Amino acid sequence: MEPVVHAIFEPQTCTWQYIVADPSTNAAVIIDPVLDFDQARNTVSTKSADALLSLVEEKGYTVDRLLETHVHADHLTAAKYLQHKLAKKGQRPEVGIGKRIGGVQERFAERYDIAREEYEGAFDKLFDDDEVFHVGELESKAVHLPGHTPDHMGYLIGENIFSGDSIFNSDVGSARCDFPGGNAKDLSVPAFPSPSPTPPPSTDSLQTTASKQPPSSSPFPRTSRSTPATTTRPRRRAPRPRPTPPSPSRWRTTST
Secondary structure, eight states, X not given: OOOEEEEEEETTTTEEEEEEEOTTTOEEEEESXXXXXXXXXXXXXXXXXXXXXXXXXXXXXXXXXXXXXXXXXXXXXXXXXXXXXXXXXXXXXXXXXXXXXXXXXXXXXXXXXXXXXXXXTOOSEEEOTTOEEEETTEEEEEEEOOSSSTTOEEEEETTEXXXXXXXXXXXXXXXXXXXXXXXXXXXXXXXXXXXXXXXXXXXXXXXXXXXXXXXXXXXXXXXXXXXXXXXXXXXXXXXXXXXXXXXXXXHHHHHO
């Protein structure tokens, strides 16, 4: 069973937010919700977050978790706002992120002189690498995707992985790695290594397999190295003569 995925684009920061739901139970998670911030006015608003809540109510979803892929440098998170609003309706979803968030918090706290008590306990759930959780009846997994930031996580739900800023749209370019702790080499390591390729069969097995194939029902005969083709290639038409360019004297006459 695959989840129902609602992708909601926030144009101010070009952020994709997701509501991902189990169709059999209507349990859902919200991934990377945005809290609107007006830099010119230095004000915060909840228009984008309220739109997410409206969609949750319209679809009848029960939000079990609020998931962050990483700490975002280009926008504020609306996770705590959503948690507060949903708690008033009898739901208080956990806010989850990868376990390496502590190192990122300490680095930014030192840079911007933030007191430890302001960021400790900011998240309810710290995921281990490859930790399994459920969205309703859908088995899901938290996957470490370092490179953009060292704490970056992806969430594998069904056959979909929500990769945050580890992958950008092709017209934007590759994910940036210049944040503290970012690493381009880490970004290039596959999260799901491809299985070893199957070696090609031997020549003998190829001949044996071919001999067991039923005759082709195609109206076009097969060809091989030992059997010449029964069709002939069409003849090429003779090239048309190119027009002769006017002589230089005619050019001078025309120009005058």
